[in-house]
Amino acid sequence: MLAKSIVYSLLCVIFFSACSPINKRNRIKKSFELATQKLDDAYYDDAIVLYSQVIKMDHELVDAYLNRGVAYYETGHFSLALADYNHVRQQLPDFNDVLFNRVYTYLAMERYNMATDDLELLTRLYPDTALVDVIRGLMFGQQKNFIEAKDSFEKALVKDSNQFDAWTNLGVINFHLKEYDKAESDFARALQIRGNSPEVLNPLSLVYLNQGKLEQADSTIDVAIGLMADQAYFLNNKGLIQIHLGNYALADSLINRSLILDPSNEEARTNLELLNSKR
Numbered sequence: 001m002l003a004k005s006i007v008y009s010l011l012c013v014i015f016f017s018a019c020s021p022i023n024k025r026n027r028i029k030k031s032f033e034l035a036t037q038k039l040d041d042a043y044y045d046d047a048i049v050l051y052s053q054v055i056k057m058d059h060e061l062v063d064a065y066l067n068r069g070v071a072y073y074e075t076g077h078f079s080l081a082l083a084d085y086n087h088v089r090q091q092l093p094d095f096n097d098v099l100f101n102r103v104y105t106y107l108a109m110e111r112y113n114m115a116t117d118d119l120e121l122l123t124r125l126y127p128d129t130a131l132v133d134v135i136r137g138l139m140f141g142q143q144k145n146f147i148e149a150k151d152s153f154e155k156a157l158v159k160d161s162n163q164f165d166a167w168t169n170l171g172v173i174n175f176h177l178k179e180y181d182k183a184e185s186d187f188a189r190a191l192q193i194r195g196n197s198p199e200v201l202n203p204l205s206l207v208y209l210n211q212g213k214l215e216q217a218d219s220t221i222d223v224a225i226g227l228m229a230d231q232a233y234f235l236n237n238k239g240l241i242q243i244h245l246g247n248y249a250l251a252d253s254l255i256n257r258s259l260i261l262d263p264s265n266e267e268a269r270t271n272l273e274l275l276n277s278k279r
Contacts, residue, residue, distance in 0.1 A: 028057050032064060039071055047071040062091050069101060078109045096125050100135070107139055115139055130160035137169055149173050164193045168200050175207055183207045198224040202234050209241055217241050232262035240271050243278060251275050 035050030051068035054061060069084030085102040088095065099118050106115035119139070122132045137152030150173045156166040171186030187204040191197065201224035208217035221238045228234060239254035252275060258268045 024057065028054055028061070031057070032061070035064070036067060039067055042074070044071040044074045048075070060091075062088050062095075065091075066098065066101070069105075073101070073105055073108070076108075078105050081105050082109070096122075099125075100131065103135055107135070107142060110142070112139060112143065128159055130156040130163045130166060132156075133159065134163065134165050134169065137166070137173075141169065141173060146173050146176050150177070162193055164190055164197075167193065168197075168203075171200070171207075172203055175203055175210075178210075180207050180210050184211070196223060196227060198227040198231070198234070201227075202231075202237060205237055205241065209244060214241065214245055218245065230261060232258045232265055232268070235261070236265060236268040236271060239268075239275075243271065243275050248275060248279055 031050055031054045035047050035054060038044075038047040038050060048068055048071045051064045051071065054064045055068070058064070065084045065087045069081045069088070072078070072081035072084060082102065082105050085098050085105060088098045089102070092098070099122055103115050103118040103122065106112070106118065116139070119132065119136050122129075122135075126132055133152045133156035137149045137156065140146070140149035140152060150170065153166045153170040153173065156163050157170070160166070167186050167190035171183045171190065174180075174183035174186055184204065184207050187200050187207065190200045191204075194200075201220050205217045205221035205224065208214075208220060218238075218241050221234060221241060225231070225234050225238060235254045236258035239251045239258065242248070242251035242254060251271075255268050255271050255275065258265055259272075262268075
């Protein structure tokens with residue numbers, strides 16, 4: 001009887017501890033911190049699972065919805081991201097920063113009317129914030145309205161001359177407009193702000209290619225690939241440069257590797273057609 005009584009008492013203590021408010025808060029805190037670490041480390045699927053567990057334990061923890069929305073966005077689950085951002089907006093109507101997350105999501109979903117509505121609201125709320133103009137430029141760029149996009153990025157740079165995304169995307173727009181010298185200057189400015197950024201080095205290599213600077217194009221894309229290996233678009237562009245250098249076997253290997261990583265990459269298929277025309 002004594003032994004059974006001790007065991008029963010121990011189970012009661014464990015059960016009470018597990019259900020106590022302090023213990024629950026600690027478990028929520030630890031789970032949230034672990035989820036956030038996973039998010040920071042780009043383990044987005046793990047972060048989604050952990051944030052969902054946190055939300056089950058505390059339906060009112062708005063930060064968990066916000067961060068889970070980010071993880072959903074990064075994994076391409078845009079409808080789920082939008083649902084989480086809308087929940088945050090509903091629960092915290094004065095937390096206007098969530099509108100930045102939501103408008104990026106609308107752009108990913110190509111819901112341009114909704115994106116425009118949020119951008120108009122953000123313009124009223126943050127008239128001096130360069131990021132609003134950057135996002136507007138991204139929207140115009142997606143729609144191939146390159147002149148409007150260029151104007152938006154230039155407006156952003158008037159507000160903040162060190163806006164990295166504005167310089168980077170202005171370079172992309174000038175590349176599309178075949179203003180290669182301007183694009184090179186834009187990318188150089190972006191690299192002054194954030195050196196050796198692969199998202200800058202990749203399009204810069206194409207600028208060099210179109211300027212006829214083949215060796216410089218090749219060395220630049222190599223740095224980008226060294227920083228971000230197995231990136232389909234980088235490998236495809238490396239393959240395109242190899243076509244122009246006459247290294248057809250290497251070009252074939254790179255472009256096909258790119259297609260394995262991203263079968264939807266139409267530029268890679270175009271480059272394969274160019275390669276086959278050369279051989």
